[in-house]
Amino acid sequence: MTLLDDQRLDRPVESRPLNTLTARSVSAWFGSHKVLERVDLEMRAREVTALIGPSGCGKSTFLRILNRMHELVPSASLAGNVSLDGRDIYRHDLPVTEIRRRIGMVFQKPNPFPAMTVAENVVAGLRLCGRRITRAERDDVTEACLRRAGLWSEVRTRLDANGGALSGGQQQRLCIARALAVQPDVLLMDEPCSALDPTSTRRIEETIAELREEITIVIVTHNMQQAHRVSDQCAFFLAGEHEPGRIVEAGATAKIFSSPDDPRTLDYVNGRFG
């Protein structure tokens, strides 16, 4: 039951389990339409992995497969194997809610819960997981997570404002704080900055840089500079016409951006197509 151990975060970082996420031969369909073909990717612990590629190449689908959100689409189906530290998240006996709690997600569009205040939004995940905490703990968690998301100084006087009253960039950081409150081991980010201005984007990138020490991060982005700045590893997805998406090339970000093996990767990262 070590996975369910809530005291995990109190231990020093070194003794926590590594949280490497591994996808083996993952294929995905919507109905009879195949969108991903035999994707293999290792997303290493304490590294940021960026998924890049043109629209419609299956990056987001792949990301949603990693925390079992893919199966929420009624027509979706899946083949292959996804494991977290060697445990298959699709065949393991852990309930799906626990998998999703361990592998958090931040969406493209900021989606704070509109019926809750800023503070309630942060701890919403705890309530949703059915965890009971005291009021003092709750205030501590609220402050700690807002600080980690780089939002505390901006909202400390507005904790009782409605979550929707914040600006777009603040809302997205609120969503990051909310995702952090349930102490995930992996954080998946689906184009978290696509709707944000440069300042908010910078703040979120700073947040990612700080979080990488503690958790595994996988980020989908269309912004090449951002992928270059924030990631250690990079995977380039591409889908041919009427073909499912595949990984063309994956490896260290520095290599992908300077001397990739595949000419298509070089063209894409230099903005020559896609």
Added chain:
Amino acid sequence: MSVLDLTSIEELDRPPIDIRRVDPDVVRTYLGGAVASFAATWLICFQLTSMSGWVGFTAIFALVTLILVWVLAYLQWGRVLAADHAARVLIGMTAAIAVAPLVWIVATVAARGWHALSIAFWTKDLRFAGPQDPFDAGGVAHSIVGTLEVVGIAMLISVPLGVTSAVFLNEIGGSLARLVRMLTDAMSAVPSIVAGLFVFAVFIQSDMLPQSGFAAAIALSLLMLPTITRTTEVVLRLVPGGLREASLALGGSEWRTTRNVVLPTARAGIVTAVILGIARVIGETAPLILTMLGAQIFNANPFSTDKQDALPLFVWNQVKLATGSEGVALQRAWSGAFVLMVLVLALFVAARLLGTGRTRQRSSRRHERSMRARRVRTVHPEKERP
């Protein structure tokens, strides 16, 4: 020196341009059109022809106004804006026509039911008051309590059922949901007298229930249920799917997602659904005649064999007693209708307050707490990254 520098700082404190300004030319166009149209219509109706009905007058007035506004606008601003102004006038007039019956009804009931503004009418029942007795000898206290209890019990039955059905239809779905949705739609078409007959045949004739407020509440809940279910389903569908996904991605179960995210987000809409449900049944008379019969005497127990009364029944019975177009019974009938309207208004206001009140209270409590916490924290200089 740029143009902006001409405006001094003091002036900039006020909005320098009034963007809400109503263009006087537009006002002149509308007013001119209306006045000219009124004169023309008067000429047509009362001078040239011998029409005298006010319905015809209003129709011709509206039509002529529309044409005149279009012509006036066309002469000033051209074809595109003329159509714009004509459409605005047309839509405004349509809205006025739609609201007119409501205003008319309320005004009529208020004008004829003003007798209800007496304490005796609200506090007495009819046990000592016959149709010949003075107005203040009796009142609607027994009917008010009956209506409140019957509608209240009907709500207790149909709100939980309706909201859970809507959750089933929207959050779970599947092929069974299609069947449930179809049956709910069919149920909403059931005439109210049939609902009353159903309860009469199944519960009252079989001696399972006496004719009572409770039996009436069952009949009304049958009428309320489809309204609440379908309206709630629609408002649940308006909750963005992204919120459900966000909740599930945090590790929330489906039940907790529904309870903590979906339902609170749709809260105001669900209150609207309940209000529509109340509105559907509170004026129903036919099912009550069969199921609770009506009474003259105060009875607050909806389960007892002593009958209960309700406001629509009161109005119905008083109208039956009335002779001619005057008399105390008719006064009582109109006053009963007046009380019913006031009650409906009060219920709707209460429901609205209930729909938004809790969140406000809770947040103000939290606010207090965090203010306290903030005072404590400022003692320690905080460390935060830039």
